[in-house]
Amino acid sequence: MQNPVTVEVTRGKLVESRHRGLGVVVDGAGRTVFSFGDAEAGIFPRSSCKAMQALPLIESGAADSYGFGNAELAFSCASHSGEDRHVEMAASMLAKAGRDMSALECGSHWSSDQAALIHQARTIDQPNALHNNCSGKHSGFVCACVHSGTPVEGYVGYDHPLQREIRDVMQSLTGAVLSADNCGTDGCSIPTYAVPLKGLAHGFAKMLTGEGLSASRAKASRRLIDACMAEPFYVAGTGRACTKLMELAPGKIFAKTGAEGVFVAALPEQGLAMAVKCEDGTTRAAEAMIFALIARYFEKGGEIETKLLAMANRQMKNWNGVHVGDVRVTDAMFA
Amino acid sequence: MQNPVTVEVTRGKLVESRHRGLGVVVDGAGRTVFSFGDAEAGIFPRSSCKAMQALPLIESGAADSYGFGNAELAFSCASHSGEDRHVEMAASMLAKAGRDMSALECGSHWSSDQAALIHQARTIDQPNALHNNCSGKHSGFVCACVHSGTPVEGYVGYDHPLQREIRDVMQSLTGAVLSADNCGTDGCSIPTYAVPLKGLAHGFAKMLTGEGLSASRAKASRRLIDACMAEPFYVAGTGRACTKLMELAPGKIFAKTGAEGVFVAALPEQGLAMAVKCEDGTTRAAEAMIFALIARYFEKGGEIETKLLAMANRQMKNWNGVHVGDVRVTDAMFA
Numbered sequence: 001m002q003n004p005v006t007v008e009v010t011r012g013k014l015v016e017s018r019h020r021g022l023g024v025v026v027d028g029a030g031r032t033v034f035s036f037g038d039a040e041a042g043i044f045p046r047s048s049c050k051a052m053q054a055l056p057l058i059e060s061g062a063a064d065s066y067g068f069g070n071a072e073l074a075f076s077c078a079s080h081s082g083e084d085r086h087v088e089m090a091a092s093m094l095a096k097a098g099r100d101m102s103a104l105e106c107g108s109h110w111s112s113d114q115a116a117l118i119h120q121a122r123t124i125d126q127p128n129a130l131h132n133n134c135s136g137k138h139s140g141f142v143c144a145c146v147h148s149g150t151p152v153e154g155y156v157g158y159d160h161p162l163q164r165e166i167r168d169v170m171q172s173l174t175g176a177v178l179s180a181d182n183c184g185t186d187g188c189s190i191p192t193y194a195v196p197l198k199g200l201a202h203g204f205a206k207m208l209t210g211e212g213l214s215a216s217r218a219k220a221s222r223r224l225i226d227a228c229m230a231e232p233f234y235v236a237g238t239g240r241a242c243t244k245l246m247e248l249a250p251g252k253i254f255a256k257t258g259a260e261g262v263f264v265a266a267l268p269e270q271g272l273a274m275a276v277k278c279e280d281g282t283t284r285a286a287e288a289m290i291f292a293l294i295a296r297y298f299e300k301g302g303e304i305e306t307k308l309l310a311m312a313n314r315q316m317k318n319w320n321g322v323h324v325g326d327v328r329v330t331d332a333m334f335a
Numbered sequence: 336m337q338n339p340v341t342v343e344v345t346r347g348k349l350v351e352s353r354h355r356g357l358g359v360v361v362d363g364a365g366r367t368v369f370s371f372g373d374a375e376a377g378i379f380p381r382s383s384c385k386a387m388q389a390l391p392l393i394e395s396g397a398a399d400s401y402g403f404g405n406a407e408l409a410f411s412c413a414s415h416s417g418e419d420r421h422v423e424m425a426a427s428m429l430a431k432a433g434r435d436m437s438a439l440e441c442g443s444h445w446s447s448d449q450a451a452l453i454h455q456a457r458t459i460d461q462p463n464a465l466h467n468n469c470s471g472k473h474s475g476f477v478c479a480c481v482h483s484g485t486p487v488e489g490y491v492g493y494d495h496p497l498q499r500e501i502r503d504v505m506q507s508l509t510g511a512v513l514s515a516d517n518c519g520t521d522g523c524s525i526p527t528y529a530v531p532l533k534g535l536a537h538g539f540a541k542m543l544t545g546e547g548l549s550a551s552r553a554k555a556s557r558r559l560i561d562a563c564m565a566e567p568f569y570v571a572g573t574g575r576a577c578t579k580l581m582e583l584a585p586g587k588i589f590a591k592t593g594a595e596g597v598f599v600a601a602l603p604e605q606g607l608a609m610a611v612k613c614e615d616g617t618t619r620a621a622e623a624m625i626f627a628l629i630a631r632y633f634e635k636g637g638e639i640e641t642k643l644l645a646m647a648n649r650q651m652k653n654w655n656g657v658h659v660g661d662v663r664v665t666d667a668m669f670a
Contacts, residue, residue: 184348280354
């Protein structure tokens with residue numbers, strides 16, 4: 001199945017670049033409410049599924065044991081920009097489990113956000129593991145291991161008990177079989193599994209609504225989603241799409257991006273979850289698609305829809321501030 | 336016409352993202368030697384055509400008047416990283432015409448190269464117009480205007496005599512009609528015109544071989560191409576694709592990238608020029624395509640082909656240096 005061109009980038013009167021994509025909206029029972037492109041195609045969720053990967057942190061009792069509130073839980077689901085408050089939060093979570101950054105196995109990198117990188121360059125010699133965009137998730141992993149007495153060392157390995165547990169959680173939520181066959185290694189070295197896009201969306205619909213989940217998992221799931229919506233800065237950072245989306249309509253939108261053009265969202269009032277993937281892996285297109293897709297489920301002409309559509313169809317300005325073209329979603333997305 | 340998937344990005348055993356593209360190789364007479372995708376499609380060359388835009392600098396006599404050598408001429412064709420030597424070169428060129436950065440109308444921005452940006456953050460408060468990736472081209476524009484007595488102010492405008500001259504040059508080289516209808520505004524505020532990809536490649540084949548050009552234009556064209564090959568650092572910067580390509584086989588490869596997934600190359604020994612465009616505008620795919628396309632014209636199994644294919648099909652490593660997947664060109668590119 002051919003995925004449609006869902007996002008166009010124009011310059012002057014012409015289309016300069018085109019992005020193809022797939023997307024799906026489902027309810028808690030797994031019914032497809034809307035889709036475009038090959039919604040059953042297998043895709044790597046990458047960081048979009050971090051809230052699923054954070055469930056053991058709560059279900060093990062670690063989060064309560066260490067007194068984690070919304071900020072810590074949101075940060076456990078984060079792909080953050082490595083701003084000072086992010087780095088401090090990672091260190092703080094590790095300290096509560098009696099560990100420090102030497103326990104982290106995510107590697108280190110400079111921020112990919114320009115403003116955050118400039119600040120880092122001026123204040124540190126080199127980034128360490130606390131600056132890694134995944135340090136929140138990994139700090140949560142370390143805390144879960146310490147609390148349950150599982151060896152921390154090697155926690156990123158496919159056969160480590162924590163990764164086995166995450167695999168079980170994700171199989172249960174997405175309905176996909178996860179094994180070495182559909183496994184890749186993520187940027188932060190943990191396993192990532194290709195799942196059908198619809199399964200990813202359904203997993204988030206289950207987390208949102210609790211449908212088909214045990215009472216304890218339903219509660220833990222909703223606690224993570226609510227924590228992210230309550231502390232959007234800790235999920236991404238200043239000016240980032242996830243943060244902006246969740247700040248735009250507090251409590252009404254949960255959203256999380258993933259590398260290579262993935263974005264998921266969940267809408268508590270509507271009881272729906274959705275996922276998009278840009279075929280070519282480009283963030284600008286994934287963002288435009290999820291903005292437009294979320295907008296579909298808010299009141300026509302209302303403030304939220306208007307803001308979302310303005311983000312989905314936005315002007316591009318050049319270095320002199322001149323409007324040179326637009327990023328816009330196509331009718332094919334909603335045909 | 337559907338453009339084929341030319342570049343795949345894998346993770347584990349699976350393809351995670353796919354890029355479509357078009358490309359064409361032509362000789363000086365405009366004969367298509369090889370193509371894939373819709374090679375007649377109109378595309379914005381963006382910065383890939385800077386060597387064409389630099390022709391008035393030589394043809395006006397300005398370059399000789401100011402004593403410009405290979406470094407200055409290469410820099411006039413550059414999309415540079417804003418490294419210290421680039422900034423110094425822009426200031427030096429402007430000074431030869433009695434001007435300074437206040438004459439530049441390109442705007443300013445931080446480097447898009449991570450290492451260069453970190454250095455900038457540590458050494459300057461804010462970037463100025465000299466740091467703009469296009470400051471070499473714009474310094475050349477200013478020099479051409481000053482030398483010929485044309486007003487400098489407004490030199491980026493569609494109706495300014497310099498932009499009219501560039502429009503004539505580009506029409507003549509590409510064979511395309513350039514007008515307000517296919518005009519957009521580039522990142523640095525000058526007009527950019529959509530032309531058929533094949534026309535862009537043919538223009539570079541003419542510049543390389545001199546076929547169909549006046550003797551003076553043929554000489555000026557080859558001087559620019561040779562200058563870029565002689566001073567590849569000034570065309571882009573440390574670690575950048577254009578620089579690496581031209582350093583890889585000195586005097587045998589001219590190469591220049593453009594925004595939104597464009598890349599052109601010219602091969603003096605073969606008398607061929609080529610152009611590629613990634614449909615979705617992604618640089619990693621444009622680079623893989625041009626590397627593989629150039630490789631096609633060097634000895635099978637030889638050092639140059641081997642190096643080029645290793646760049647076209649490369650491993651991606653994560654933050655821990657683990658091999659997680661590959662960027663690779665597909666058979667469809669050469670089917």
